[in-house]
Amino acid sequence: MQPIVQARHLEKHFARFTAVKDVSFTIPRGKCFGFLGPNGAGKTTILRILLGLSPATGGQLTVFDLDIQQQAREIRRRIGVVPQQDNLDPDFTVRENLQIYASYFALPRREIESRIDRLLEFAALSERADAKTEHLSGGMKRRLTIARALINDPELVILDEPTTGLDPQARHVIWAKLSELRDRGTTLVLTTHYMEEAERLCDELVVMDHGLILDQGSPAQLIKRHVEPEVIEISGELPDSSELEQLCRIEHIGRSHYCYAHNPRPLLDHLQNQQDLIFLHRPADLEDVFLKLTGRELRDT
Amino acid sequence: MNAMNWQLPIIRRSALTIWRRNILVWRKLIGPAIVMNFGEPALYLLGLGFGLGFFIGEMANMPYLTFLASGIIASTAMTTASFEGMYSVYTRMVPQNTYEAILTTPLDIDDILAGEMLWCGTKSVFSGIAILLVAALLGAVHSWHALWAIPVVFLTGLCFAGPAIIMSALSPGYDFFNYYFVLAVTPMFIMCGVFYPISTLPEVMQSIVYLLPLTHAVELTRPLIAGNPVEHPLLHLGVLAGYTLIGYYFAVVLTRKRLIV
Numbered sequence: 001m002q003p004i005v006q007a008r009h010l011e012k013h014f015a016r017f018t019a020v021k022d023v024s025f026t027i028p029r030g031k032c033f034g035f036l037g038p039n040g041a042g043k044t045t046i047l048r049i050l051l052g053l054s055p056a057t058g059g060q061l062t063v064f065d066l067d068i069q070q071q072a073r074e075i076r077r078r079i080g081v082v083p084q085q086d087n088l089d090p091d092f093t094v095r096e097n098l099q100i101y102a103s104y105f106a107l108p109r110r111e112i113e114s115r116i117d118r119l120l121e122f123a124a125l126s127e128r129a130d131a132k133t134e135h136l137s138g139g140m141k142r143r144l145t146i147a148r149a150l151i152n153d154p155e156l157v158i159l160d161e162p163t164t165g166l167d168p169q170a171r172h173v174i175w176a177k178l179s180e181l182r183d184r185g186t187t188l189v190l191t192t193h194y195m196e197e198a199e200r201l202c203d204e205l206v207v208m209d210h211g212l213i214l215d216q217g218s219p220a221q222l223i224k225r226h227v228e229p230e231v232i233e234i235s236g237e238l239p240d241s242s243e244l245e246q247l248c249r250i251e252h253i254g255r256s257h258y259c260y261a262h263n264p265r266p267l268l269d270h271l272q273n274q275q276d277l278i279f280l281h282r283p284a285d286l287e288d289v290f291l292k293l294t295g296r297e298l299r300d301t
Numbered sequence: 302m303n304a305m306n307w308q309l310p311i312i313r314r315s316a317l318t319i320w321r322r323n324i325l326v327w328r329k330l331i332g333p334a335i336v337m338n339f340g341e342p343a344l345y346l347l348g349l350g351f352g353l354g355f356f357i358g359e360m361a362n363m364p365y366l367t368f369l370a371s372g373i374i375a376s377t378a379m380t381t382a383s384f385e386g387m388y389s390v391y392t393r394m395v396p397q398n399t400y401e402a403i404l405t406t407p408l409d410i411d412d413i414l415a416g417e418m419l420w421c422g423t424k425s426v427f428s429g430i431a432i433l434l435v436a437a438l439l440g441a442v443h444s445w446h447a448l449w450a451i452p453v454v455f456l457t458g459l460c461f462a463g464p465a466i467i468m469s470a471l472s473p474g475y476d477f478f479n480y481y482f483v484l485a486v487t488p489m490f491i492m493c494g495v496f497y498p499i500s501t502l503p504e505v506m507q508s509i510v511y512l513l514p515l516t517h518a519v520e521l522t523r524p525l526i527a528g529n530p531v532e533h534p535l536l537h538l539g540v541l542a543g544y545t546l547i548g549y550y551f552a553v554v555l556t557r558k559r560l561i562v
């Protein structure tokens with residue numbers, strides 16, 4: 001099947017700063033494709049290029065086989081967007097926000113009312129249809145923004161950090177809604193810095209940092225490729241780490257120690273004999289991959 | 302630095318959806334809007350028209366009240382469009398991110414700003430009608446002929462919308478607009494023939510004042526309200542239309558530069 005997005009060697013420079021460097025990826029139809037990266041990695045910049053809202057400095061990009069430079073309007077007609085920051089129209093109620101947004105797509109007004117009812121239902125906002133948007137909670141605003149992104153029945157929905165800043169309940173509700181969408185065949189593209197979100201939702205992932213793609217693949221492939229399958233986290237003062245280093249690959253952050261191994265048995269036996277160490281044995285996950293690829297030092301510096 | 306996108310804007314029907322959005326918001330706030338529309342001109346006409354009019358009597362062969370009312374109709378079109386094009390457009394462009402949301406639909410900046418300008422023109426018409434009504438009630442208007450001033454007011458609104466939106470595209474914040482009011486709007490209000498005929502100004506100043514759009518708006522509205530023939534209508538309409546087109550073009554180019562980065 002034709003991929004939905006094909007990007008080749010995308011570059012984006014802001015003055016002398018390079019925000020996106022030689023980025024290539026292919027987004028297949030009907031899948032959830034994720035961009036995973038720390039703050040400033042270039043995720044939002046890539047999404048803006050995808051929408052024709054930021055001209056790339058170099059490279060080629062087609063969306064739905066259309067050229068972004070020539071046919072951005074046609075492309076946007078078929079896409080739904082959930083931006084990083086909610087930008088609902090504060091001059092209107094919940095329902096009016098959907099009506100007004102529908103009018104920008106020139107959707108026939110008769111058809112639209114029933115679709116709005118369905119979307120309000122989907123977003124669990126039917127009760128709040130006449131509320132002003134400023135009176136909604138963060139989770140409700142996010143759900144309304146997702147409903148708004150679906151108003152044109154898009155083939156592709158782009159979500160920039162859909163659950164950042166939400167509480168766990170709200171996050172789970174949104175994850176369920178997004179899975180539902182994907183199961184209906186809508187292609188999803190999302191950015192996140194939550195590993196759990198990427199692991200749950202994404203069929204395929206790009207891990208990026210400093211504008212570069214570090215690796216791509218399914219969550220399972222990435223884990224397999226970069227880290228040993230078993231992790232034992234130890235907290236507390238290690239008496240003798242050289243002995244442990246015989247048994248596993250070990251990384252230290254402060255008083256926490258992460259031991260990665262293919263066979264954790266000998267290590268576990270060794271730890272059983274130590275009295276005051278607290279440890280946790282778990283399978284490796286994306287977070288381990290992420291930290292390995294992007295390093296453990298703090299961002300925003 | 303991104304290269305500027307100088308491409309000529311394309312005006313499409315979708316601009317009307319932006320106009321419609323604004324009129325729906327306006328409808329919600331119709332109470333205060335009407336008080337503004339009627340209150341301010343009524344004050345001018347009552348206070349200045351009768352107060353000053355008592356001493357002046359006639360100006361340029363018409364009652365001072367008629368002279369003033371026709372000038373105020375044009376200048377209010379200017380201030381209405383300028384306020385809308387600055388404070389309201391800026392609010393939607395920057396703090397409220399309304400344009401950011403609209404730009405993820407098929408609409409472009411071309412459509413958004415064409416819609417905003419049409420809306421500025423429309424709002425000017427609302428205020429123009431209000432003044433016309435007040436003026437008629439005060440006996441300053443004598444014929445239905447005066448209704449021809451309404452399309453002129455619309456064009457005047459369009460003409461001042463462009464520069465105001467340009468200010469929004471360049472502005473770092475609301476305070477910035479004070480410059481434009483002090484350096485452009487207020488001087489035109491005082492110099493362009495709203496309160497007295499331009500012919501009383503020194504010649505050098507006259508030739509400067511003739512370059513300003515408000516002068517031409519006043520030259521059109523005044524005879525239309527007073528029921529006199531308009532002199533050089535094509536010249537005045539041409540100047541207003543020229544400012545409109547050039548203003549729209551630069552508003553689009555500068556807003557692209559601000560938002561499409």
Ligand SMILES: Nc1ncnc2c1ncn2[C@@H]1O[C@H](COP(=O)(O)OP(=O)(O)OP(=O)(O)O)[C@@H](O)[C@H]1O
Pocket residue numbers: 014017019037038039040041042043044045046084193562
């Ligand atoms: N308009 C701009 N001008 C200059 N630099 C910019 C501009 N937009 C983004 N950048 C820079 O480009 C880099 C990538 O930004 P981007 O917003 O794409 O990151 P991100 O991965 O979305 O980060 P976050 O997780 O914080 O949203 C950052 O260093 C940012 O400062």
Ligand SMILES: [Mg+2]
Pocket residue numbers: 043044045084160
């Ligand atoms: Mg971002």
